[in-house]
Amino acid sequence: MSRPSFSVASGPPGSTRRPARLRARLLSVLAALGLALGALVGLPGAAQAAGSLPCDLYGDAGTPCVAAHSTVRALFSSYNGPLYRVTRVLDGAATDIGLLAPGGYADAGRQDTFCGGTSCRITRIYDQTSRHNDLNPGPAGTAGMGADRGADASELAVTAGGHKVYGIFTSPGVGYRSTGAASGVAVNGQPEGVYMVASGTHVGSACCFDYGNAESTPADTGNGHMDAVSIATTCYFAPCTGSGPWVEADLENGMFQGDNGSNTANRGNNSTYVTAVLKNNGQTRYALKGGNSQSGGLTTWWDGGLPTRGGYKPMHQEGGIILGTGGDNSNWNMGTFFEGAMVAGYPSDAVENAVQANIVSVGYSGQTNVPNGPQGTITGPGGKCVDVAADDTGVNGAAVQLWDCQSYAEDQHWTHNPDGSLSTISRCLDVVGNSSANDAKLELYDCNGVGGQKWVQQADGSLRNPQSGRCLDAPGGATGNGTRLQIHDCDGSAAQKFALG
Structure with missing residues (x-):
């Protein structure tokens, strides 16, 4: 989205992915639900299970991930590449942070050793698909702000899968973007889905803390040229229920909660960790869901028609990817990002429920609203x-x-x-x-x-x-x-x- 007028189909590298039989899909979904049930009742068990990670589930259901980003964990069970790059502020040296094991969690100890006693920025977030839709600090856009900077790499440590990991603590001026139109990402009314795990406590009302489809260049090119999920306290189309934050759809020139914007049924998601889900068939329909990433399922806030305001039926996506900003690089808001993926096609409710179950099984814990790194006042x-x-x-x-x-x-x-x-x-x-x-x-x-x-x-x-x-x-x-x-x-x-x- 642009600055508001008010104030403030591929697998992991080296893999070949084919449509699975219905039985295989059901087994994957049941495995993920079983993991979540074990987490909810406090039963011990593996933090990850082969074939049950979000992009495995999406791919088995026929809606493959075309971009997958996380500083926390692998989103494919076979992924064993880098998650993100850190760069030391003082000398410009850089290193990639990978996984403790294939399909596992980030090697935060490597970051701690490399950045010990000094500051590091997160200067690249690697795409875990074979499409190489990596994210780097974004360029200046037509919003009037300068180029983005990378987030402080050590600013927010949390626990996932029993391991120390780092989230991306976004504040004004921090943001990431792909270069041009990303490979495989929906354009010109194609269907797509997106989810992210973010914070429901480190949020604001300015524009924009988004993850998803945006313009291929950092400029507002009109209604319907974005399709990104957001969590913010932005009530763009009044009335809104409560004070948020709400899971919303940034479709460009509006943060939509329902049909033409307002949706008083959306009661918001303010848990420490929030799963935010958006899907859009690109022609007539979109849906918004939110859930607690630590327990329970998803709540559907909207499942109905695209806005009847001009430009949204059909959509006009351009296939760029943004994280932490708006489409024109409006980067005034704040938020925290842990993981997310974009998929080709219109995901089923069943697969989104399975992805939520897998997220719950991770066992995210720790505060998300204040910096907790080595810095001091x-x-x-x-x-x-x-x-x-x-x-x-x-x-x-x-x-x-x-x-x-x-x-x-x-x-x-x-x-x-x-x-x-x-x-x-x-x-x-x-x-x-x-x-x-x-x-x-x-x-x-x-x-x-x-x-x-x-x-x-x-x-x-x-x-x-x-x-x-x-x-x-x-x-x-x-x-x-x-x-x-x-x-x-x-x-x-x-x-x-x-x-x-």
């Missing part, structure tokens, strides 16, 4: 936190200031790197112009190793910049929200007490 005068202006967007030159501490604010969580720098949202605490002058202001800037980015904690609680010999300082001891920080002669005053959390 920097608390300064008045108990306020060191914060970056402009709400987590983190562009070069953004002012560094004091602000009320907010546990969910990504730009208040800082990493103290081995070279002495302090970084958040993939950039460093920096003295403007690398100045050593008294009262030089502080900003956020690309980490580049200069002296104006080095900080040493002193015994008296101050943070000293060795290059200038001066200390981090709140001018005149001010403690109000928005107080722009600076460096000043170290004097031991309360204005220079900053505690690393």
